[in-house]
Amino acid sequence: MAESYKVGRVTVRRAIEELVQQGYLTKRQGKGTFVNAPKLKRKIRQKDDVQSFSDACRVNGMEPGACVISRKILPADSTEAQFFGVPVGTDLICVERVRTADGVPVMLENNIYVYEDNAYLSTAPLSNQSIFEFVRNRTGRTPAFTDPCTLEIACASPEVARLLAVPVGEPLFYMEAFFFDEQRRPFIIGRQRIVGSRYVFDI
Numbered sequence: 001m002a003e004s005y006k007v008g009r010v011t012v013r014r015a016i017e018e019l020v021q022q023g024y025l026t027k028r029q030g031k032g033t034f035v036n037a038p039k040l041k042r043k044i045r046q047k048d049d050v051q052s053f054s055d056a057c058r059v060n061g062m063e064p065g066a067c068v069i070s071r072k073i074l075p076a077d078s079t080e081a082q083f084f085g086v087p088v089g090t091d092l093i094c095v096e097r098v099r100t101a102d103g104v105p106v107m108l109e110n111n112i113y114v115y116e117d118n119a120y121l122s123t124a125p126l127s128n129q130s131i132f133e134f135v136r137n138r139t140g141r142t143p144a145f146t147d148p149c150t151l152e153i154a155c156a157s158p159e160v161a162r163l164l165a166v167p168v169g170e171p172l173f174y175m176e177a178f179f180f181d182e183q184r185r186p187f188i189i190g191r192q193r194i195v196g197s198r199y200v201f202d203i
Contacts, residue, residue, distance in 0.1 A: 050143045050179065053109070054130035057101050065100035065128050069108075069163065072096070073115055073122075083178050084114050084186050091115040093122060095131065098163050105164045106198045112189040135188075143179035143187055151175050154193060164195055171196060 057064035072094045081088045093115040099107045111131055113121060117139075124134060136142040154174035161168040173194040181187040 062101040149177040
């Protein structure tokens with residue numbers, strides 16, 4: 001009986017380790033083993049097609065959500081001014097939101113537009129909806145492709161960790177994308193901090 005019990009424990013331990021390696025479980029020292037939430041899979045076609053976060057959620061059978069954190073009017077720096085084709089210091093509006101999938105925080109997004117063309121975003125109802133869809137319905141413009149689009153690793157600051165419900169210092173994907181509309185006009189800059197354990201890129 002003792003030998004059978006020992007073998008059973010080894011088998012269970014091995015199964016747990018395999019599930020951890022496959023990303024289904026997470027082991028936290030001193031706390032236990034936890035089941036990971038399903039990951040959101042999102043395609044990233046950088047040159048000719050853009051999939052919004054809301055669309056990606058729906059494809060994955062998840063409910064998209066959005067909570068507005070802040071709306072700020074900021075002066076364009078040299079990189080932003082060059083992209084938008086405006087003078088340095090031109091007013092831009094930055095809408096910061098936490099995006100959720102089935103209620104779980106997945107990313108902190110900052111979408112940046114030229115304020116003069118998009119002043120309505122300062123008061124628009126942007127909770128729990130796609131900002132891309134809202135702007136398209138208002139202006140007829142939509143992101144068609146990105147150039148450039150970069151991805152790197154950044155650590156969660158205390159404030160970002162609080163908003164995304166992750167530990168301080170957790171590695172996050174940091175994506176910066178410069179979007180053009182269908183007429184190839186500069187349209188929006190997106191800067192996103194993404195929880196890697198809750199997200200999969202399909203490139």
